[in-house]
Amino acid sequence: xxxxxxxxxxxxxxxxxxxxxxxxxxxxxxxxxxxxxxxxxxxxxxxxxxxxxxxxxxxxxxxxxxxxxxxxxxxxxxxxxxxxxxxxxxxxxxxxxxxxxxxxxxxxxxxxxxxxxxxxxxxxxxxxxxxxxxxxxxxxxxxxxxxxxxx
Amino acid sequence: xxxxxxxxxxxxxxxxxxxxxxxxxxxxxxxxxxxxxxxxxxxxxxxxxxxxxxxxxxxxxxxxxxxxxxxxxxxxxxxxxxxxxxxxxxxxxxxxxxxxxxxxxxxxxxxxxxxxxxxxxxxxxxxxxxxxxxxxxxxxxxxxxxxxxxxxxxxxxxxxxxxxxxxxxxxxxxxxxxxxxxxxxxxxxxxxxxxxxxxxxxxxxxxxxxxxxxxxxxxxxxxxxxxxxxxxxxxxxxxxxxxxxxxxxxxxxxxxxxxxxxxxxxxxxxxxxxxxxxxxxxxxxxxxxxxxxxxxxxxxxxxxxxxxxxxxxxxxxxxxxxxxxxxxxxxxxxxxxxxxxxxxxxxxxxxxxxxxxxxxxxxxxxxxxxxxxxxxxxxxxxxxxxxxxxxxxxxxxxxxxxxxxxxxxxxxxxxxxxxxxxxxxxxxxxxxxxxxxxxxxxxxxxxxxxxxxxxxxxxxxxxxxxxxxxxxxxxxxxxxxxxxxxxxxxxxxxxxxxxxxxxxxxxxxxxxxxxxxxxxxxxxxxxxxxxxxxxxxxxxxxxxxxxxxxxxxxxxxxxxxxxxxxxxxxxxxxxxxxxxxxxxxxxxxxxxxxxxxxxxxxxxxxxxxxxxxxxxxxxxxxxxxxxxxxxxxxxxxxxxxxxxxxxxxxxxxxxxxxxxxxxxxxxxxxxxxxxxxxxxxxxxxxxxxxxxxxxxxxxxxxxxxxxxxxxxxxxxxxxxxxxxx
Ligand code: FES
Ligand code: FES
Numbered sequence: 123x124x125x126x127x128x129x130x131x132x133x134x135x136x137x138x139x140x141x142x143x144x145x146x147x148x149x150x151x152x153x154x155x156x157x158x159x160x161x162x163x164x165x166x167x168x169x170x171x172x173x174x175x176x177x178x179x180x181x182x183x184x185x186x187x188x189x190x191x192x193x194x195x196x197x198x199x200x201x202x203x204x205x206x207x208x209x210x211x212x213x214x215x216x217x218x219x220x221x222x223x224x225x226x227x228x229x230x231x232x233x234x235x236x237x238x239x240x241x242x243x244x245x246x247x248x249x250x251x252x253x254x255x256x257x258x259x260x261x262x263x264x265x266x267x268x269x270x271x272x273x
Numbered sequence: 274x275x276x277x278x279x280x281x282x283x284x285x286x287x288x289x290x291x292x293x294x295x296x297x298x299x300x301x302x303x304x305x306x307x308x309x310x311x312x313x314x315x316x317x318x319x320x321x322x323x324x325x326x327x328x329x330x331x332x333x334x335x336x337x338x339x340x341x342x343x344x345x346x347x348x349x350x351x352x353x354x355x356x357x358x359x360x361x362x363x364x365x366x367x368x369x370x371x372x373x374x375x376x377x378x379x380x381x382x383x384x385x386x387x388x389x390x391x392x393x394x395x396x397x398x399x400x401x402x403x404x405x406x407x408x409x410x411x412x413x414x415x416x417x418x419x420x421x422x423x424x425x426x427x428x429x430x431x432x433x434x435x436x437x438x439x440x441x442x443x444x445x446x447x448x449x450x451x452x453x454x455x456x457x458x459x460x461x462x463x464x465x466x467x468x469x470x471x472x473x474x475x476x477x478x479x480x481x482x483x484x485x486x487x488x489x490x491x492x493x494x495x496x497x498x499x500x501x502x503x504x505x506x507x508x509x510x511x512x513x514x515x516x517x518x519x520x521x522x523x524x525x526x527x528x529x530x531x532x533x534x535x536x537x538x539x540x541x542x543x544x545x546x547x548x549x550x551x552x553x554x555x556x557x558x559x560x561x562x563x564x565x566x567x568x569x570x571x572x573x574x575x576x577x578x579x580x581x582x583x584x585x586x587x588x589x590x591x592x593x594x595x596x597x598x599x600x601x602x603x604x605x606x607x608x609x610x611x612x613x614x615x616x617x618x619x620x621x622x623x624x625x626x627x628x629x630x631x632x633x634x635x636x637x638x639x640x641x642x643x644x645x646x647x648x649x650x651x652x653x654x655x656x657x658x659x660x661x662x663x664x665x666x667x668x669x670x671x672x673x674x675x676x677x678x679x680x681x682x683x684x685x686x687x688x689x690x691x692x693x694x695x696x697x698x699x700x701x702x703x704x705x706x707x708x709x710x711x712x713x714x715x716x717x718x719x720x721x722x723x724x725x726x727x728x729x730x731x732x733x734x735x736x737x738x739x740x741x742x743x744x745x746x747x748x749x750x751x752x753x754x755x756x757x758x759x760x761x762x763x764x765x766x767x768x769x770x771x772x773x774x775x776x777x778x779x780x781x782x783x784x785x786x787x788x789x790x791x792x793x794x795x796x797x798x799x800x801x802x803x804x805x806x807x808x809x810x811x812x813x814x815x816x817x818x819x820x821x822x823x824x825x826x827x828x829x830x831x832x833x834x835x836x837x838x839x840x841x842x843x844x845x846x847x848x849x850x851x852x853x854x855x856x857x858x859x860x861x862x863x864x865x866x867x868x869x870x871x872x873x874x875x876x877x878x879x880x881x882x883x884x885x886x887x888x889x890x891x892x893x894x895x896x897x898x899x900x901x902x903x904x905x906x907x908x909x910x911x912x913x914x915x916x917x918x919x920x921x922x923x924x925x926x927x928x929x930x931x932x933x934x935x936x937x938x939x940x941x942x943x944x945x946x947x948x949x950x951x952x953x954x955x956x957x958x959x960x961x962x963x964x965x966x967x968x969x970x971x972x973x974x975x976x977x978x979x980x981x982x983x984x985x986x987x988x989x990x991x992x993x994x995x996x997x998x
Contacts, residue, residue, distance in 0.1 A: 137541075137543075138522055138544075138547075141543050142543070145541065145542065145543035148489075149497075149541040149542060149543060150541070152491075153482065154482070154485070154486075154488075154489035154491075155481065155482015155483065156482070157486075157488075157616070157617070157665070158488065158618070158696075158699075159616050159617075159618075159699065159933075160699045160932050160933050160934075161698065161699055161932075162699075162932050162933070162934060164932060164933040164934050165616070165933050167616060195482065196481060196482035197481065197482040197483075199481070200481075203477065203480050203481045208480045208481065211476075211480050212472075212476055212477070212480065215472050215473055215476060215899060215903065216476075217339075217473075217475075217476055217479040217480070218339030218340065218341070218903060218907055219338055219339030219615075219616065219617075219663075219664060219665050219666045219667075220339065220475070220476075220478075220479030220484055220663075220665075221486060221615075221616040221617045221665030221666060222616050223479050223480065224482055227480065245941070246941045246942040247942070249940075249941045250940050250941070250942075251940070251941075252616065252933060252938055252940060253616070253910070254614060254615060254616050254666050254668070254910075254911065254914075254938065255339045255616075255666060255907045255910070256906055256907035256908070256909065256910020256911055256944070257903075257906075257907065257910075258910060258939075258940070258941040258944040259906055259944060259946070259947060260903070260906070261941065262941060
């Protein structure tokens with residue numbers, strides 16, 4: 123049994139040590155908001171925070187998560203969708219299919235935590251998540267709004 | 274939205290009350306044929322349910338895959354219903370229910386940008402009829418003529434007495450009334466819900482992880498499956514050594530899937546995939562084991578000059594025009610295979626018993642998914658049903674083939690009574706796409722002494738989608754869809770230019786790579802070939818690309834209007850910022866007129882930066898301008914991905930690109946600013962999910978030619994070809 127702290131709660135999970143954190147979250151912990159897109163750290167759909175750092179969970183063996191590290195998933199970003207980014211996402215009607223948006227939001231939240239007033243270039247440099255629906259301009263506009271910066 | 278669906282008082286013969294939300298919570302899962310829930314609120318008609326608390330449920334036959342159709346269709350029904358928009362929710366009926374009710378909801382197919390334009394009339398009538406029935410029920414209760422009552426925002430008022438009642442109070446009585454035939458519809462100029470830039474109905478769950486996608490499906494006792502289908506097109510499964518992996522953690526069974534695939538069933542998907550990766554498999558490589566992109570290109574090239582070709586559009590005598598031309602311009606273009614690469618890989622959950630089969634999946638066409646499930650299940654259609662779950666992207670992939678449904682059912686048959694969820698890995702998804710067809714074009718233009726285009730021969734060579742997916746749709750061997758946007762008439766896609774001598778023909782060459790409908794479909798290459806070549810002709814004639822086009826669009830006022838709109842807004846004819854160059858493009862397809870002006874900069878190292886796109890669309894009517902703008906932005910992201918990066922190549926009978934590291938797509942840093950001009954001229958209904966994609970690549974290629982003097986004729990754009998240092 124592995125012990126993980128997910129969204130502030132300690133969970134015991136039964137998984138082989140080389141199982142990617144993504145699949146432990148989705149299948150053993152039962153939190154499916156974190157998405158599978160590529161499995162090779164190329165798309166960002168699986169982004170979670172580990173002690174605040176944006177991490178592509180599809181490529182992190184669960185055994186590499188250290189005891190006591192806090193894993194934050196989209197389900198834990200705020201209790202009631204009240205994070206400034208979630209509100210900005212709603213204002214800009216960002217999602218289309220929405221599949222990439224958990225990852226986009228988690229990447230954006232880590233970005234703003236580290237850099238509260240990013241420039242457009244800094245946003246583009248950090249936000250490398252793929253969105254096949256093409257919501258990029260709205261993602262950027264929503265990040266700007268949440269950060270209180272104007273383009 | 275909720276996917277919750279309860280059979281109505283009228284009942285569904287083949288209905289099932291299974292709901293995604295209920296299922297994830299482990300509720301009882303009723304199967305096909307079980308008794309309908311009795312507590313369900315009654316429907317007013319097939320389209321509208323009003324609950325006692327005044328919540329309005331609008332049934333949506335077409336599917337939401339990100340394009341906003343769900344919200345748009347709800348707006349149209351709610352408009353005629355005179356509903357209170359804040360109380361509107363939606364739900365999907367199943368194809369089994371549709372069948373049992375003589376297809377009361379019509380076609381479920383969501384492709385060809387048809388979600389709204391093809392169904393708007395009967396969806397609006399569904400809302401209007403429900404409103405009339407609700408008003409009549411209130412009038413009956415009050416003993417007054419219905420004509421004295423008014424409905425507004427979900428409340429019916431008797432004008433004379435001031436009495437009022439909400440829809441929820443009279444819904445049950447309304448459902449018992451005779452439905453009016455052919456209810457009159459509002460004039461779009463009087464719309465207050467439709468036509469407005471309303472927010473989408475399906476956003477909240479996409480912001481907190483609660484939206485259930487098909488890949489998130491959970492059922493009590495469910496197992497998971499990972500599959501490997503023969504990666505070589507036309508190959509088969511020879512053998513596999515199950516004993517090597519059967520004792521791996523969680524593994525329940527290793528099964529053959531049809532003639533071509535093998536799957537591992539395990540308690541979790543990751544364990545299934547781990548065992549599959551370790552499974553020794555031998556393939557029978559079949560007849561295409563040596564097939565390569567180079568060989569495919571040769572086949573197509575031969576078609577460019579072949580004697581025999583299907584004629585799509587013809588006027589005058591093009592041969593004579595070319596022979597007598599003051600100047601002849603020739604060019605050959607190509608457009609490669611593309612992958613849909615939906616963010617959510619293909620997947621489906623199935624439960625099979627000898628008596629019944631149910632499938633839960635993300636599909637653009639639940640009726641086609643049901644047909645596939647029925648075949649794989651070996652059961653009568655009344656014993657099968659498909660429940661629609663949210664799609665993580667479609668773009669045509671989830672309407673081109675339901676191979677994943679077939680596989681899921683075949684796998685579930687190996688575990689009778691146990692639900693099994695099949696998920697394709699990204700690699701499996703890349704190797705088993707339904708690819709945008711590969712084509713080439715040989716363009717020949719005849720200019721007269723004053724630089725007017727007097728003859729044009731457009732010889733297309735390449736793959737037909739219909740020949741593979743729906744051979745019954747061919748007309749004496751010809752695939753009419755290969756001429757999308759190039760037709761001489763009709764409402765779908767008309768060649769806009771007046772060219773006295775014209776020949777557009779198609780030499781069909783079908784390599785053994787499965788093609789599919791890819792956002793924009795054949796309009797993509799047709800617009801690219803034509804619009805880039807028109808720029809080449811303008812240049813040969815020494816004319817401005819805008820003026821050259823205008824001179825040929827006098828009889829195509831709608832084509833011309835969108836072109837003029839982008840030219841004006843982009844500042845065509847005025848200097849662009851230093852180092853920035855512009856390119857134009859226009860096209861008509863899926864009933865809509867579109868144009869774009871791209872602004873690009875090409876760096877000395879050959880890299881292309883698309884800075885700004887001005888896009889105009891005239892779709893006739895606009896149901897939600899905010900969503901139309903989102904579709905235009907998205908279509909450029911998709912189209913520019915193809916132009917800048919997209920190419921699927923074949924080596925040894927197999928796709929070479931297996932993931933996003935070798936099949937790059939655009940990300941935020943490459944996304945241009947998109948300025949949209951939405952200019953509905955009324956009187957017709959065109960699509961919006963696809964059309965603007967047609968003009969993305971040609972506008973950019975024309976701008977690149979303006980910037981560098983180099984004409985790129987093969988997609989995708991290659992930096993090496995533009996390098997100056
Ligand atoms: S699924 Fe992890 S980056 Fe794509
Ligand atoms: S919203 Fe569909 S992939 Fe981003």
